Amino acid sequence: ASAAILAASLGLLVHAFPSPAGRVRATGVWGAFVSGGIALGPVVAGAVTDLADWRWAYGVLALATAVVAVLAPRALTESRSPRGGRPDLPGALTLGLALVALLAALTLGRDGWLRAPVGALLVTAAVLLAAFAAIERRTRTPMIDLTLLRRPLFLASTAGAFFTGLAVVALFSYVPTLVQHTMGVTAMGTAGLFVLWSGTSFVVALQARRLAGRVSPRHQLAAGFVLHAVAVATMLGAAGSGDWTRLLPGLVVSGAGSGLLNAALPLLAVDSVPTDRAAMGSGANNTSRYIGSAAGVALMIAVATSTGTTRHALDRGTNAVLVVSAALALAAAALLLVLRERRAPAAD
Known part of the structure; x- marks a missing residue:
């Protein structure tokens, strides 16, 4: 269900906003609300859990989803691929x-x-x-036209999504658990703390459209990864100190980087493929992101617990996780700077 929503939503955006300026604006809002959902979800779930049984959190989310499902057919205009054919x-x-x-x-x-x-x-x-x-x-x-892999921008889109999951999403999926175990912050307090990261991402993604025409999506992605690497470097040693305020500068800077990533990824996903294959570009992009996320969480847990699960061992493990995330982000930035669109040779 989530895959259908993510892939189809970008396909619908391309159909509804055919102009380049409109597409930049729409994909920026789309990316911002990905961050907004990440910010709001844990807070709502934590608040509901504090007030009632934890199962009610799922009921609230199910109700919200049902409301969107009812309103969507009335608000959205259907789009269809001219190619036709059956699902692969x-x-x-x-x-x-x-x-x-x-x-x-x-x-x-x-x-x-x-x-x-x-x-x-x-x-x-x-x-x-x-x-x-x-x-x-x-x-x-x-399902995926493999000839598109010859396009540097499609490769940049796919690689950018993969490393976003591997270096960024995976880190912030697991670090809240480490924060609770190493700093003694409550679950609700941790959710509120990480709203600073996702909330900053929301604001930056909304404003990223102002960079259109001056900074390419590929360079936005590279800048986002560099900001994330700088941010996690500032968090080194925070777990051992027990002072959660040491995380605040890094959360803001990484949030800004994530905002650039979330704004540029959907735009590059649909711009790197032919218009009639926008949903396929979106599907490939989101598949890469969630492959990276799943693999990244496994990697983060393996690194964090490699020396044990005592408090001291987790302090060291947290630092190791931060170093790995920063290294992956810098590798992604370097790769994206290499994958630039080749220019056609000039005519004689």
Whole structure:
């Protein structure tokens, strides 16, 4: 359901806002509200849990979703691909199973990378990915047109989304748990603390449209990753100090970087593919983001707990996680600066 919402929503935006200026504005708002949801969700869930049984939090979210489902058909204009064709079910099945195998291997790998089940799962993932590539080359309406990988901007979009999940989303999915265990902050207090990060991201993503025409989405992504790397560097040692205020500058700076990422990623996802394939570009982008997120969380947990789960060990583990996240973000920035669109040769 989440995949359908994320992929279809950007496809609808391209249809509703065909002009470049309108698309920049719309994708910026889309990205901002991704940040807004991340900010609001934990606070609402924490508040409901404090007032009633924790199960009510799911009921509130279900009710909000139902309201959107009722209003959406009245507010949105349908768009259809001129290509037609049937859904690529074989491609979806092989890619889905490949990712399940890969993420299962990463999860089990925390208890030992050389064990037979981990190796078997990695081999299975590789075989299924090869099968997926073969299917995509032969089907008339592929889920992902592999020829698009020859486009540097499509690669930049996909890689940017992957590293956003791996370096940023994964970190801020796991660090709140570490904050509670190393600093003694309550769950609700941690949710409020991390609103500073996601709230800053919301504001910056809304304002990022003002950069259009002066800074390309690719350079916005690179700048966002650099800001995130600088931010997490300022957080080093915070867990051991026990002082949560040491996190505040880093949360603001990383929030600004995340705002640039969330504004540029949807725009690059739809601009890097032909207009009639906008939903496919969106789907590939969001798939990459969530592959990165799932793999990143497994990586962060493995790094954070590699020396044990005592308070002192988690202090060291938190620092290691921050260093890994910063290194991944800088690697992403360097890759994005390399993946620039090639210019056509000048005519004689």
